[in-house]
Amino acid sequence: MTESQAMIGLDAVVKTYGRAPRIVHAVDGVSLRVDLGETLGIVGESGCGKSTLARMMLGLEPPTSGVMRVSGTDLRALDAGQRRRYRREVQAVFQDPYSSLNPRMRIASTLTEPLVVHRLYSANERRDRARAILERVGLPDDTLSRYPHEFSGGQRQRIAIARALILEPKLIVLDEPISALDVSIRAQVLNILADLRDAFGTGYVFIAHDLAAVATISDRIAVMYLGRIVEIGAAKDVAHDPAHPYTRMLFAAADPTAGTLPPQGEPPSPITPPAGCHFHSRCPFARPDCAAQAPALREVHGRLAACHYAESL
Amino acid sequence: MTAPLLEIEDLAVDATGSAGTVRILDGVSIGLGEGETLGVVGESGSGKSTLAAAIPRLLGPGLAISAGRMRLAGEDVMAMTPARLRRMRGAEVATILQDPLHSLTPWLRIGTQVAEPAVVHDRLSWKAAQARALDLLRGVWIPEPERRLRSYPHEMSGGMRQRVAGAVALSCAPRLLIADEPTTALDPTIQLQYLDLLKSLQREHGFALILITHDLGVVARTCQRVGVMYGGRFVETGTTAEVMERPRHPYTRGLIASMPRLRSAGSRSDRLAIIPGQPPVPGQMPPGCRFHPRCAQRFEPCDRDSPPAFDLGGDRRVACWLERESGT
Numbered sequence: 001m002t003e004s005q006a007m008i009g010l011d012a013v014v015k016t017y018g019r020a021p022r023i024v025h026a027v028d029g030v031s032l033r034v035d036l037g038e039t040l041g042i043v044g045e046s047g048c049g050k051s052t053l054a055r056m057m058l059g060l061e062p063p064t065s066g067v068m069r070v071s072g073t074d075l076r077a078l079d080a081g082q083r084r085r086y087r088r089e090v091q092a093v094f095q096d097p098y099s100s101l102n103p104r105m106r107i108a109s110t111l112t113e114p115l116v117v118h119r120l121y122s123a124n125e126r127r128d129r130a131r132a133i134l135e136r137v138g139l140p141d142d143t144l145s146r147y148p149h150e151f152s153g154g155q156r157q158r159i160a161i162a163r164a165l166i167l168e169p170k171l172i173v174l175d176e177p178i179s180a181l182d183v184s185i186r187a188q189v190l191n192i193l194a195d196l197r198d199a200f201g202t203g204y205v206f207i208a209h210d211l212a213a214v215a216t217i218s219d220r221i222a223v224m225y226l227g228r229i230v231e232i233g234a235a236k237d238v239a240h241d242p243a244h245p246y247t248r249m250l251f252a253a254a255d256p257t258a259g260t261l262p263p264q265g266e267p268p269s270p271i272t273p274p275a276g277c278h279f280h281s282r283c284p285f286a287r288p289d290c291a292a293q294a295p296a297l298r299e300v301h302g303r304l305a306a307c308h309y310a311e312s313l
Numbered sequence: 314m315t316a317p318l319l320e321i322e323d324l325a326v327d328a329t330g331s332a333g334t335v336r337i338l339d340g341v342s343i344g345l346g347e348g349e350t351l352g353v354v355g356e357s358g359s360g361k362s363t364l365a366a367a368i369p370r371l372l373g374p375g376l377a378i379s380a381g382r383m384r385l386a387g388e389d390v391m392a393m394t395p396a397r398l399r400r401m402r403g404a405e406v407a408t409i410l411q412d413p414l415h416s417l418t419p420w421l422r423i424g425t426q427v428a429e430p431a432v433v434h435d436r437l438s439w440k441a442a443q444a445r446a447l448d449l450l451r452g453v454w455i456p457e458p459e460r461r462l463r464s465y466p467h468e469m470s471g472g473m474r475q476r477v478a479g480a481v482a483l484s485c486a487p488r489l490l491i492a493d494e495p496t497t498a499l500d501p502t503i504q505l506q507y508l509d510l511l512k513s514l515q516r517e518h519g520f521a522l523i524l525i526t527h528d529l530g531v532v533a534r535t536c537q538r539v540g541v542m543y544g545g546r547f548v549e550t551g552t553t554a555e556v557m558e559r560p561r562h563p564y565t566r567g568l569i570a571s572m573p574r575l576r577s578a579g580s581r582s583d584r585l586a587i588i589p590g591q592p593p594v595p596g597q598m599p600p601g602c603r604f605h606p607r608c609a610q611r612f613e614p615c616d617r618d619s620p621p622a623f624d625l626g627g628d629r630r631v632a633c634w635l636e637r638e639s640g641t
Contacts, residue, residue, distance in 0.1 A: 045500040152591050182356040182592055183527055187571035187585040194584060209501060215578035216585070235579035253505040254530075255575045266470055266503060 006033040006072065007171050007203055008057055008090070013066035015052050024270050026052040028227030029066070031297075036170060039197065039204040041218030041235065043211055043250065045267050048224040050207050054175045057205060058092050088118055091164035095176035097156030101148040107134075107159055108144040114167050133162045136199070137192055154185035158192065165196060171203040178213060186210075190217055211254035215239040223247045226270055226278040233303020243305040245313060246279045277307070285313055317384075318488060318521050319345040319368070324381035326363050326372065328595065335596040337363045337376065339545045342622070347488065350515065350522045352532030352553065354568075355542035356592045361525045364542070365493040368523070369406045370398060386488070404434040407482035411494035413474035416481075417466040423450070423477055424462030430484040449480040452517075454510060472503035476510065486518060493525040508535050529572065533557055538628065541565050544593050544603030547622065551629035561631045564588070564604045602634065610635060 015027040027049040034040050034057075042050045055061045056068060059075065068075045070086045078086060094100045101110055111130040115121055121129065127144070134143050137158040148156055157177060164172050174193075178186040190213060196202060208214050214221060215235050222232040223246065231244040242248045265282040268274055274281045280290040290308060300310040307313075326338040338360045345351050355361040366372050368383065370390065383390040385405065393401060410416045417426055427449055428442035437445065443462065450458035453476040466474055475495060482490055492511065496504040512535060515522055524536055532539050532553055540550040541562065549562040560566040570586035577583055590607040593599060599606050605615040614620075614634045623636040 045502065154591055183529075184356060184568060184571060184588040185591060187573070187587045188589075190573065191584045191587060194581070197581075210573070211501065212573040212575050215575050216573040216583070219579060219581065221578075239575045239578035249502055251575065253501040266472055267500070 005036050006069070007036050009033045009067075009069040009072070010053075010056075010063075011067040011069070013053075013056065013063045013068055015049070015056060015061060016064045018271075022271055025227045025273070026270065027056070027063075028273075030224075030227075030229055031066075032222060032229065032232060034171060034203060034205055037197075037201045037203045038219045039206055039217055041214035041221040042205065042207045042224060043209065043214050043221060044224035045209070045250075047226070047267060047270050049227040049270075050224050051175055053224070054092075054173050054205060054207055057171075058090060058173050059086065084118070088114075088167045089170045091167060091169040091172045093157070093160050093164050093172060093174045093177045095180055097153055097160050097180065098148075100160050101156055101163075103148050105147075106144065107146055107148070110148075110159065111144070111163055111166055114163065118167065120167075129166060130162075133166050134159075136165070136196060137162045138188075152185075154181050154188060157181060157189055161189075161192065161196070165200070165202070168200065169202060171205065173205045173207075175207045176209070177206070179208060179210065186213065193217060211239070211251055223250065226267065226273045228278060228306065229297060229304075230279065230307070231303065231305045232297070233305075237301070237303045241301070243300045243303060243310045243313075244279075244307050245283050245285050247305075249282075285309060317344050318347045318349075318386055319343075320382070320384040321368070322382045324364075324367065324383065325379045326360075326367055326376055327379040328376050330375055332596070336379075336598075337545055337595050338367065341381070341545075341547060343540055343547065343550065345489070345521050345523065348515070348519050348521055349538065350524065350536045352536030352539040353523060353525045353542060354527065354529055354532055354539060356527060358544075358592050358594055359542040360545040360595075361542050362493055363545075365408070365491050365523065365525045368489075368491060369402045369408060371402065371408070400434065403430050404485040405487055406489045406491065407485070407487035409475070409478050409482050409490065409492040409495045411497050413471070413478040414466065416478050417474060419466055421465075422462065423464050423466065423469075427462075427477065427480045427484060430481060434485045445484065446480070449484055450477070452483070452514065453477070453480045454506075455480075472499050472507065475499060475507060479510065479514070483514065483518060483520075487520055489521045489523070490515075491523045491525070494527070495524070496531060497526070497528070504531070505534075511535065529557070529569065541568070544598055545595065546603065546632060547630070548604065548632045549630070550622075551625075551627070555627070555629060561625070561629070561636065562604075562633050563608045563610050563635075567607075602632075 011031050013027055013030050017024045017026055044050050056063055108130055112126040115126045131141060139158055178189050206214060206217055218235045221235045221238040222229050225246050231238060231247045242251055268281055276291040276293050277295050280286040295306045295308045297304040297306045322342050324338055324341040328335045328337050353361050367378060424443055424446050427446035431437040431442040431445050432439060447458055450461055455461050455476055496507050536553050539553045539556050540547045543564050549565045560569050567588035588607050593603055601616040601618055602620050605611045620632045620634045622630040622632045624630050
C-alpha cells in the first residue's frame with residue numbers, strides 16, 4: 001500500500017513524562033502506520049505505553065519528539081479546517097462506560113452532541129441518525145429518552161460505540177473497550193464491532209490485555225514492551241507463531257494449551273529500563289550482547305521483530 | 314472424593330436494605346475434600362463473591378445467611394461462637410481478595426503484617442513470628458525477603474503485593490484458602506506466575522483451595538473441579554476437564570463457546586457465538602430457571618419452575634430441565 005492510504009503514520013515517536021533524573025519514556029521511538037479500514041491490535045502489559053500511544057493518535061497528547069501524520073500530513077502542520085476534520089475522522093471508545101457518558105445527559109443528547117459540535121445536519125436529521133446508529137449497535141428506540149444509569153455496562157459500551165460512530169469516522173481508537181464487561185457480554189460487543197466494520201469500513205486501533213480478543217478482531221497486532229514495539233505483523237503470524245521471546249511469553253500466558261514459556265520476573269520500572277534490549281532482564285534466551293545493544297525492528301519470518309536472535313530461538 | 318473438609322447444603326444469603334429483602338444466594342450446595350481445588354466461575358451478580366464471604370461468615374453489613382447448613386471438618390459453622398469464629402477465620406480458613414491494597418494495611422510494614430497472624434493465633438513472640446514471616450516471604454517467591462520485611466505495601470508492585478497477601482493467608486497453615494479473583498488485577502504474565510505459585514504452595518502445604526474467578530481459562534489451568542454460578546445458584550458442577558470439554562448446561566455451553574480463541578486470529582468474517590441478553594441483577598431475578606430468558610433451548614417448565622440440580626453421576630450435577638430424563 002502507498003503512503004497516502006495510511007490513516008495515521010507514526011515516525012520515531014517519543015513521549016516522555018517528568019523531568020531529569022526521573023524521566024519516564026512512556027513511548028520510546030515508535031514507528032507504525034494504521035491503514036485505512038484496517039484493525040491494528042496493540043497488546044502489552046501495564047506501563048508498556050499502549051494507552052499513551054492511543055492518546056497521541058487521538059491528538060490528546062502531543063509527541064515529545066518524532067512525527068505523527070494524519071492522512072499524510074504532519075499533525076503540527078494541520079490548518080484549522082484540517083484539524084476539525086481529523087477530530088471528526090478519528091474517534092475514541094474508552095474502558096469505563098460508567099465514566100465516559102455524561103450521567104446528566106439523555107442518551108439522545110449524548111449521541112447528537114458530536115453532530116451539533118461539527119454543525120452537521122438539522123435537528124430532525126440528527127435524531128434520525130441517532131436512532132439509526134442505535135439500531136446498528138442493537139439497542140431499542142426508547143434508549144434515546146433515557147439516562148446512562150438505566151443501562152448495564154455492556155449497553156453503555158454500545159452507546160459509547162454508537163457515539164463514536166455517529167460522525168462516520170475513518171478510525172476508532174478503542175482503549176480496553178471490553179475489559180470492564182462481563183464475559184458473556186464481551187463476545188456481543190466484539191461481534192458488533194466486527195459487524196460495524198463490515199458495514200462502514202471503519203478502521204480500529206484495538207487495545208486490550210485480553211490477547212485472544214485482540215487476536216480475534218485484529219488484522220495486524222503490535223506487541224509493546226516498555227515503550228517500544230518488539231513485534232508487529234499479521235495477527236495470524238504474531239498469535240500463532242510469535243517471533244519475539246516476549247510475544248511468546250505473553251501468548252503462552254493467555255492460552256492454556258499453548259507451548260509454555262514460563263514467565264520470569266516482573267516488568268522493570270519504565271524510569272530505569274534495562275540497557276540494550278529492554279526485555280533482556282526477563283528473557284530466557286538473553287546473551288551478553290542483548291544487554292549492550294538495543295535490537296532494531298527488522299523483518300523476521302514475514303513480520304517485524306526486535307530481537308537479535310529471533311531466527312535461532 | 315477425599316474426606317469432606319467443607320460441606321455446604323442449601324445455603325441462602327439475603328441482603329436487606331431500604332428496598333426490602335433480596336435473595337443473593339439461593340440453594341447453594343457444594344462439597345470440598347481436603348487438599349482439593351474448586352473453581353467457582355460466574356459473572357457479576359452471580360453470587361460468587363458472596364459465597365466466598367459466606368463460608369468464613371464474613372458477610373458485609375446488610376447481608377445474612379438465612380438458610381442452609383455449613384460444616385467445616387464436620388463442625389457446624391453456623392453454631393460457632395464468636396471466639397471460635399475468630400480462630401477459624403485466621404487459622405483454618407484464610408482469604409485472598411482481588412486487590413491486595415485493600416487487604417494489606419497501608420501504614421504497617423510488610424514484616425509486621427505477615428507476622429501478626431502467628432502472634433495472634435499461634436501465640437508466637439514477635440521475634441519468632443518475624444522469623445516465620447521471613448520464611449513465608451521466601452516461600453511466596455519474594456526477592457530479597459529480608460529487605461522486603463521493612464517495606465510498605467505501596468513500595469511494591471501489584472503482583473508482589475498479591476504474593477504478600479498469600480504469605481499472610483498462609484501464616485497459620487490454613488486447611489482452606491479462599492481466593493476471590495486473586496489474579497484479575499494482575500498482568501497476564503504475572504497472573505500465570507501467581508497461579509503457578511498457588512499450585513506449588515498447595516502441593517507443599519496441602520490446603521484446599523476455592524478459587525473464585527470470572528475467567529474460565531484460570532479455572533482450566535488450576536482447578537480439578539469447577540462450579541458454574543448464575544443468578545445466585547450453581548447451574549453446573551463437575552470435574553474441570555468434563556465441564557470444559559462436555560459442558561451440559563446451556564449457560565456453560567454458551568460461555569465456553571463465546572470465548573475468543575487465539576487460534577481464530579485474523580479471520581475477519583468470523584463471529585463469536587454469543588449468549589443474548591445480560592446476566593440478571595439480584596432483586597430482579599426471572600421466575601423459574603434464572604437463565605431461561607437467555608436460553609435458546611428453553612421449553613415448557615423453564616419459566617415456571619426452578620430446576621433442581623440433577624445428579625448425572627461422576628460428580629456432575631446440572632440444574633437444567635433438559636437433564637430431567639438423564640439425571641436423578
